[in-house]
Amino acid sequence: MIEVSQNYLQKSIERGFIDSNIVAPLTYRPQLLLNNEQEQVLPTLLQELKTCKEFFISVAFITESGLAMLKTVLYELSLRNIKGRILTSTYLNFNNPKVFKELLKLKNVEVRLTDIDGFHAKGYYFKHENFETFIVGSSNLTANALKKNYEWNIKLTTLEHGELINNFHDQFETLWTKSYPLTIEWIRQYEQLYTPPNTNQVVLEVPMNVLENPLSRTLEIKPNKMQEKALAQIAGLRNQGAEKALVISATGTGKTYLSAFDVRAFRPKKFLFIVHREQILKKAMQDYQQIIGGDLDEYGLLTGNSKDIHAKYLFATIQTISKQEILNAFDPTEFDYILIDEVHKAGASSYLKVINYFKPSFLLGMTATPERTDDFNIYEVFDYNVAYEIRLQEALEEDMLCPFHYFGITDFEVEGEEIQSTKEFQYLDQEKRVDHVLERVSYYGHSGEKLKGLVFCANKKEAHTLATLFTQRNHPSVALTGEDSQEVREKTIRELENGEIDYIFTVDIFNEGIDIPVVNQIIMLRQTQSSIVFIQQLGRGLRKHPQKEFVTIIDFIGNYENNYLIPVALSGDQTLNKDTIRRKTVDMSFIKGISTVNFEEIAKQRIFDSITNTNLSTQKNLKEKYEQLKNRLGHIPSLVDFMENNSIDPYVLIGTNKTYYQFLHKMKEDIPNLSEYEVQVLYMIGEELMNGKRVHELLLLNELLQCSTLSKQEFIHLLNKKEVRTDYETIASMERILTLEFFTQAFQKRYGGQSLVVVENDVYELNIPLQNEYFKQHMQDLLNVGLRKSEKYDQQKIFTLYEKYSRKDACRLLNWRSDMSSTVYGYKRVEDSCPLFVTYHKDEKLSTSVHYGDELITPELFKWYSRTPRTLKSKELEKIIHAKEHGVKIHLFIQKEGAEGTDFYYLGEVEAEANKAQQEKIETLKGDQVDVVTIEFDLKQSIKMPIYHYLKNEEV
The missing domain is CATH 2.30.280 (PUA domain-like)
Structure with missing residues (x-):
């Protein structure tokens, strides 16, 4: 192996410093590490840590968020007894005392501090089996430096006797011997002397208790980038005569402020805001006072205890306003603007009763999760007018949410066996489970000085039991369930916000609508049953707050069948394509901003096992996704519609049904009939060509569908225009596919038994009857899907790497x-x-x-x-x-x-x-x-x- 490394290294050095055309392995190649669209510094750093035998890090600045990005791999290294050293300092007072406490949690890492004047070194050094790597440049150990900021870092690889690496090592050792160890006593002294650096950043907080807000002040509050775009689209719909619209916006992206801005622009004579919980109602009214201003008398509540029905801006719970005697108190046209929050609940009879009663000039619905598992069509209620949609990944990219660090870790084991279901909880050693949870939770930590956590449990008994056990272990906690009154819930939330308790344990009452921005840690102690619920619960911590830099999400992953839903939820992938979901689990670089997703090794394998062992393309799953998209569009979707709306992969959809036509029959749709031969042709195109792995057959059929005949010369010209291969062998192979000559007799019979295209005198002629317009639509749809899929393949080459x-x-x-x-x-x-x-x-x-x-x-x-x-x-x-x-x-x-x-x-x-x-x-x-x-x-x-x-x- 030493000879192999030396040979590879020599080629890599020649490529990096002499001739870029030399073929050399990436592992040893000199690299410039940037944070750009293609790559970040972080994955390279994680890769080097994962494979090293020892590591040294010398950085001036460390943040909690930056350190959190490495915690999972450092934990895995500790299990293998791989040790490292970190050298840092107190230069410019950048490193806060809490980050030093976090460093002490790393049992396999020795940390020292240097008091050298102006210490600003940034280097990472890794010893491997038979070579060594170091990264030097501009990146400190901060989240922005590792994943977001524009950085320049050079990665170099050397053998252990190389001069450069020895100089690097000597410098590190010299500084190390002159530095002093990090201890808890030193941290206590540092806390007494520490003053935060002046970042010249002003944090603006909107006051919560406002009685009046003059117009001049309200106009100073401006919409953010997302809100500006949404407001323009809502106004555009209204200008086109739309009377209803739906806004789909991820939790924490400012839906309430958005609606208030729109109401301010609309200037209604009377406005009605409806939601299902009084707590949400009161917070919404405060937000509206901030944006719209005016006298307190103009704002009123319609709840079980308040009946301010004459208020200009009326905020009502659905439970109250849906009562017949309350409805009768209003004229159906009394409100010219009505807004329904958490509108995915509008399928309930109470909501429909209210919607059908009132006749506003404009009706706006807002939700983070419009998907429903029942037959109710929320899109139909709003005339299929989706004014704006922003999901989790887009919101992270726009920096609208608090960054998160998600840690998927292995759940508690009893005598070597993990929890298999929530029913087993009562038989577990509860004390040991709490020890396990607290040990892992303490390691992964939280942002900010004071812990303010939310724990989602499997059932009510578990919530109460764990809250008691956590309290006994000096983590004051309260369990909240659906049995608790609104007053108890509000009181408990205030206790968490004020630091009187550390945790609220709950089952599902906080899945949506509850706004606790101070939450800096979320613990998931239940299996994932729904990607929607997963995002709802994760979203409880995504609201920004001055007291936190990020939120820690700690998910205890057992051996559950539904583990595949975790990457589905985090990525928003709805394709039901196992390979796509595996890829999202293998490489989480799609997570935007400085958020990260980290899985401990066993937990990640649990997810892969779940993906492999679960039948994702059951008829039930396909039907559910199909009906969701049909509801959204208001008509039977095409296969291309599924791609455009990030829904099921068409290949998965037809995989168990042979053709989309046959799937539609199973859905009992009233559609025209196709002949047996037409179905066979659709089967062939869907099975053999729609994957887009070679575009030639698709391009030819697409052209012939329009004009029936095409000369080979014209087709070659088209291929050249598309910049794809035109060699004789590929063209001949394409012809054998379309004449079915390539296939075995069994497949030829399955695909209709006759050529799709006839080749004669260098002219291609379509050999498929096209009298049936409905058949032609299906064929065009398949070709459109294939052409879209072909875009991810390098059509200049035979195969595309990693496909x-x-x-x-x-x-x-x-x-x-x-x-x-x-x-x-x-x-x-x-x-x-x-x-x-x-x-x-x-x-x-x-x-x-x-x-x-x-x-x-x-x-x-x-x-x-x-x-x-x-x-x-x-x-x-x-x-x-x-x-x-x-x-x-x-x-x-x-x-x-x-x-x-x-x-x-x-x-x-x-x-x-x-x-x-x-x-x-x-x-x-x-x-x-x-x-x-x-x-x-x-x-x-x-x-x-x-x-x-x-x-x-x-x-x-």
């Missing part, structure tokens, strides 16, 4: 004359190409009689085992070992495990190290010895680290 392909895909895209996927097995050479298909983690129950030891040694080196019995003299292997001399290109495809299905990640072209091919003996399951050949392949492109660790089961 997934089946053996059948490989046969088609490698331009083989026929589908030989049933005989490809692990590898097959046809003319000048040879795909290798590897299942990395073999299922012992399903694998062959031989245990193969295929192994990714590094992101650039793969050790492969041939079939058995084979020797170095086997002709098929000679062409692989000496592929370069024979002009054969070898393509590597790997899947993590067989349960993932038929698709494999494409990891690029590989080249055998011919001198390292070896003939070995391996043992069969029966104990026999058989011949096998092992070959080490160099990958032309280093594997991306998230994919590499995922395949090897090494999570970062």
Whole structure:
């Protein structure tokens, strides 16, 4: 391995400093680390930590949020007894006392402080098995520096005797010996002397108790960027004559202020605000006073205790205003502007009663979660006018929410077994479970000086029991359930806000509508049953507050079937596509801003197991998503509609139904009939072409759908215009697909038995009857989906790195004359190409009689085992070992495990190290010895680290 590293390192240095065209592995290559759209500093830092044997960090500035980003990987390192050192300082009083307390929690990290004048060093040094890496530049250990700010950092790799790394190490050791250890006694002294640095930032807080607000003051309050855009779109709808509109906005993005701004612009003679809880009502009225101003007498409540029905701005609970005697007190046209908050509840009879009674000039609905599992169509109520929509990821990107650090950690175990269901709680050792929770919660911490936490439990008994046990452990806590009155709830919330208690334990009464901005820690002690509820609960901590920099989300993940919902909720992915959800779990870089998602190793594996073992595409799930989109659009969706609205992946939708036409029949839609042949054609296009992995067939069919015939010359011109391949072999392969010549007889029969396209005298002619307009619409829809999907593939190349392909895909895209996927097995050479298909983690129950030891040694080196019995003299292997001399290109495809299905990640072209091919003996399951050949392949492109660790089961 030392020789391998030295060889790789030499190539990398040559590429970095001499010639950028030299092929060199990414692992050792000099890199400039920035925070841009493609990458952040953080993933590289995590990768180096995860794989190192020892680490040293020297930084002037450390923030709690920056340290939180590393806590999961540092915890995993502590389990492997990997230790490190951090050198920092009190330069400019930037580091607050609390961050030093957080550093003391790192049991495997020794921390020292230097008092060197002007200490401003920023360097990260990692010792690996046979090389060393250091990162130096502008990034301190702060959240902004690691994920958001524009930074310049150089990453360099060296062997241990390199001069530069030795100088770096010597400087660190010199400073280290002159520094003093971080202790709790030192922190106490520092607290006495500490004065926060002047950041020249002014935090503006809106006063809560306002009786009057003059117009001049209200006009000083301006809408934020999101609100400006939403207000313009609401006004635009009104100008077009719309009388109703719906706003979909993530929790914490200022929906109430938004509506108040719109009411201020509308200037109603009388306004009605409706919501389901009095606590929300009172806060909304205060917000409106801030924005609209005016006399207190103009504002009134309509609740069980207040009946200010003559107020110009009336704030009513639905429970009160829906009473018939209350409704009768109002003229149906009395309010010219009505707003319903948390409007996803409007399917209830009480809401419908009120909506049907009043006739306002304008009706606005607001919700963070319009999705419903019943048959009620909230969009229909608002005439399908969605004025504005902003979901979690967009809100984070716009910096509208408080950043969060999510930690998915392993739930409590009893005698080595995790909690399997909430029913087992009563049988657990409750004391030990609380110890486990408090230990993990203390490690991951919270932002701000005083803990103010919200804990979501599985049931009422658990909430009360845990609140008692937490209180006994010096964390004063109160349990709140649906049985508690509004007065008790408000009192308990005030106690949390005032620091009288640390935690509120609840089941689901705080899922929505409750505004407690001071919450800086959320603990989830229940399995995720719904992605909607998950986001509602996470959202309780996302409101900004001057006393917190971020909110900590700690999710205790057991061995639950629904764990797949966690990445679904965090990403907002609704495709039901297992591969997409896996990718979102493997790489969480899609989380915007300085928020992060971190999974401890076992917890992440639980999620992967859940994705693998759960049938996401059940008819129930498909029907639910279908009806949600149909309700939103007001008509039967097309397949493209699902893509445009971030709903089910069309490939998943038709996967168990063969065609969308057949799915619509199952949904009992009243649609025109298609012939058996038309259905077969749709099946073929959906099954073979809609994935977009090669665009040629889609482009030709799309053109022929418009004009029936097209010369080959015209088609080649179109391909050149689209900048895709026009080589003879690819064109011939496309023709074999569309004439069905490529497919086996069984598939030809399944796809209608006749050519979709006739090729004659260099002219393409569509061979599909198009008299049925409804059939033509379905065919066009499939082609549109395929063309959209094709955009993620590099159409200049045969395969696209890290996309997934089946053996059948490989046969088609490698331009083989026929589908030989049933005989490809692990590898097959046809003319000048040879795909290798590897299942990395073999299922012992399903694998062959031989245990193969295929192994990714590094992101650039793969050790492969041939079939058995084979020797170095086997002709098929000679062409692989000496592929370069024979002009054969070898393509590597790997899947993590067989349960993932038929698709494999494409990891690029590989080249055998011919001198390292070896003939070995391996043992069969029966104990026999058989011949096998092992070959080490160099990958032309280093594997991306998230994919590499995922395949090897090494999570970062």
